[in-house]
Amino acid sequence: MSEATPLLELASVRAGYGHAEVLHDIDLTVGEGELVAVIGANGAGKSTLLKTIVGLVPVRSGTIAYRGARVATPRPERLVRKGLALVPEGRLLFGPMTVRDNLELGAYGAGRERRAVTTRALARVNELFPVLEERADQPAETLSGGEQQMLAVGRALMSEPRLLLLDEPSLGLAPLVIAEIFSALDELRAQGVTILLVEQDARLALRHADRGSVMRTGRVVLEGPAADLLADESVRTIYLGAWHQEGS
Amino acid sequence: MSEFLQFLVAGLKNGSIYALIALGFTIVYAATGAINFAQGEFFMLGGMLCVSFTDLGMPLPVAAVAAIAATAAIGAAFELLAVRPIAGDSPLRIIMVTIGGAVVLRQLALHFFGPDERALAPFTEGASLKAFGVAVELQTLWIWGLTALAVVALALLYRKTAFGRAMRATAIRRDAARLVGINAGMMVTVAFALAAGLGALAGVAVAPLTQTAFGVGAAIGVKGFAAAILGGIGNPITAVAGGLLLGLLESFAAGYFDPAYKDGVALVVLLVVLFVAPQGLLAKAGRVKV
Numbered sequence: 157m158s159e160a161t162p163l164l165e166l167a168s169v170r171a172g173y174g175h176a177e178v179l180h181d182i183d184l185t186v187g188e189g190e191l192v193a194v195i196g197a198n199g200a201g202k203s204t205l206l207k208t209i210v211g212l213v214p215v216r217s218g219t220i221a222y223r224g225a226r227v228a229t230p231r232p233e234r235l236v237r238k239g240l241a242l243v244p245e246g247r248l249l250f251g252p253m254t255v256r257d258n259l260e261l262g263a264y265g266a267g268r269e270r271r272a273v274t275t276r277a278l279a280r281v282n283e284l285f286p287v288l289e290e291r292a293d294q295p296a297e298t299l300s301g302g303e304q305q306m307l308a309v310g311r312a313l314m315s316e317p318r319l320l321l322l323d324e325p326s327l328g329l330a331p332l333v334i335a336e337i338f339s340a341l342d343e344l345r346a347q348g349v350t351i352l353l354v355e356q357d358a359r360l361a362l363r364h365a366d367r368g369s370v371m372r373t374g375r376v377v378l379e380g381p382a383a384d385l386l387a388d389e390s391v392r393t394i395y396l397g398a399w400h401q402e403g404s
Numbered sequence: 405m406s407e408f409l410q411f412l413v414a415g416l417k418n419g420s421i422y423a424l425i426a427l428g429f430t431i432v433y434a435a436t437g438a439i440n441f442a443q444g445e446f447f448m449l450g451g452m453l454c455v456s457f458t459d460l461g462m463p464l465p466v467a468a469v470a471a472i473a474a475t476a477a478i479g480a481a482f483e484l485l486a487v488r489p490i491a492g493d494s495p496l497r498i499i500m501v502t503i504g505g506a507v508v509l510r511q512l513a514l515h516f517f518g519p520d521e522r523a524l525a526p527f528t529e530g531a532s533l534k535a536f537g538v539a540v541e542l543q544t545l546w547i548w549g550l551t552a553l554a555v556v557a558l559a560l561l562y563r564k565t566a567f568g569r570a571m572r573a574t575a576i577r578r579d580a581a582r583l584v585g586i587n588a589g590m591m592v593t594v595a596f597a598l599a600a601g602l603g604a605l606a607g608v609a610v611a612p613l614t615q616t617a618f619g620v621g622a623a624i625g626v627k628g629f630a631a632a633i634l635g636g637i638g639n640p641i642t643a644v645a646g647g648l649l650l651g652l653l654e655s656f657a658a659g660y661f662d663p664a665y666k667d668g669v670a671l672v673v674l675l676v677v678l679f680v681a682p683q684g685l686l687a688k689a690g691r692v693k694v
């Protein structure tokens with residue numbers, strides 16, 4: 157473990173919807189420059205975890221610290237200005253708007269520096285996903301699933317995040333497209349972006365991660381270096397369990 | 405022929421007013437998924453405030469701008485005080501709150517402005533223009549000009565500015581808008597302010613022709629709502645078309661059949677549209693094209 161303060165730190169976090177508590181006592185740290193993967197089956201609470209970090213789901217107890225400072229009430233519109241961006245489950249694109257509009261909106265939080273940030277970030281996104289430049293004037297809802305996922309990642313990158321949260325970027329995509337997206341994630345890491353990745357496809361996620369956490373019914377049941385988790389017998393069981401559920 | 409043209413002019417005059425009201429319904433619907441039944445009261449407030457400001461000695465153009473700005477501010481306050489506290493609730497609850505809010509605004513207007521009908525001077529004095537056997541009052545030209553200006557300004561705001569794009573994005577997907585840094589709550593406040601301002605503009609523009617009073621909001625609200633529904637609520641362009649169409653339908657029904665039919669047209673339009681395509685009209689805000 158490094159001595160430096162982690163970029164993101166959750167301690168005993170509880171959260172949920174209405175009367176139901178979904179996350180019980182979550183501890184999680186993400187260090188600067190790391191790629192951390194959170195894996196788990198359907199309904200384990202992975203999406204809820206990411207939504208809680210950005211403030212789309214309220215924290216009930218416990219603390220979240222980002223860049224060493226406690227975030228008392230997380231709000232997505234504020235956190236994105238501080239370099240924390242989420243690529244949400246289901247992509248949540250602005251469907252009727254063009255690809256370019258979607259991307260430019262990604263830099264909305266930059267405020268007065270919007271113009272400069274837009275130019276700089278757009279160049280980076282177009283380099284990472286050249287297809288988005290070709291599709292610039294097309295409504296986002298007319299893109300293929302893979303292109304939509306690239307746009308969702310691209311939109312989040314437009315805020316020039318320091319910490320990128322991704323919710324199942326591989327979901328429903330063909331292997332080639334998945335490979336393209338994950339190689340983009342590797343490239344982003346090389347550029348210094350810290351990544352917290354949620355995936356059902358444990359093998360895929362752990363192959364790209366430094367560390368991993370396994371979630372089950374709202375708790376972290378196992379964590380450690382990604383390589384160790386890949387070799388772990390119980391992870392294989394969970395992974396296969398998830399596979400069966402998906403296949404049924 | 406000249407009779408037809410006269411009906412056409414009258415229809416497009418009222419239709420422009422309905423279009424502005426319908427735009428107000430549309431903007432709030434896009435932002436909240438709810439119908440703002442206080443929209444007609446903003447029309448009333450615009451006219452009444454403008455009359456009151458001229459009473460205080462303000463020149464008409466200043467009074468008109470002040471009345472529109474004040475009504476927009478009242479719209480924003482209305483959202484913050486009445487709608488914001490229940491934000492995230494079902495649209496139905498927001499609708500109930502706007503109905504209650506309309507009653508409150510009307511009673512406040514009665515209290516401050518009194519029960520009398522008030523008149524506003526025309527924006528420009530002068531005889532009606534005559535062409536092809538039709539007379540067009542100068543105030544009608546003002547109504548058309550101001551409506552066109554408002555529609556163009558709104559289109560530019562939505563299409564060409566980052567702020568307008570953010571408003572559209574919020575209407576399409578509120579959570580995603582927040583994720584890119586848009587203050588979604590503020591966008592709803594702005595939507596109410598814009599809707600109120602448009603309603604006030606209509607109220608100011610038409611006051612020299614019709615007189616105004618504290619109670620004129622409800623009737624115009626129904627007309628504007630029918631126009632918005634006719635245009636398939638949620639789309640500003642078709643809302644304007646819906647307003648113009650309703651104005652024309654009324655004018656021709658009254659002209660060629662019986663003047664008594666005029667006010668019934670809006671209700672017939674509402675019923676017919678709701679029967680024929682209710683799901684298309686009460687579609688979710690997610691499908692809104694702004």
Ligand SMILES: Nc1ncnc2c1ncn2[C@@H]1O[C@H](COP(=O)(O)OP(=O)(O)OP(=O)(O)O)[C@@H](O)[C@H]1O
Pocket residue numbers: 173176178196197198199200201202203204205245356
């Ligand atoms: N909006 C909501 N309201 C109520 N309960 C919810 C809501 N969203 C999720 N839940 C519940 O919270 C639990 C965790 O859901 P969550 O979406 O976080 O799981 P997940 O691990 O992301 O699953 P998946 O892999 O299917 O995306 C589930 O039991 C789910 O039913």
Ligand SMILES: [Mg+2]
Pocket residue numbers: 202203204245323324
């Ligand atoms: Mg999920």
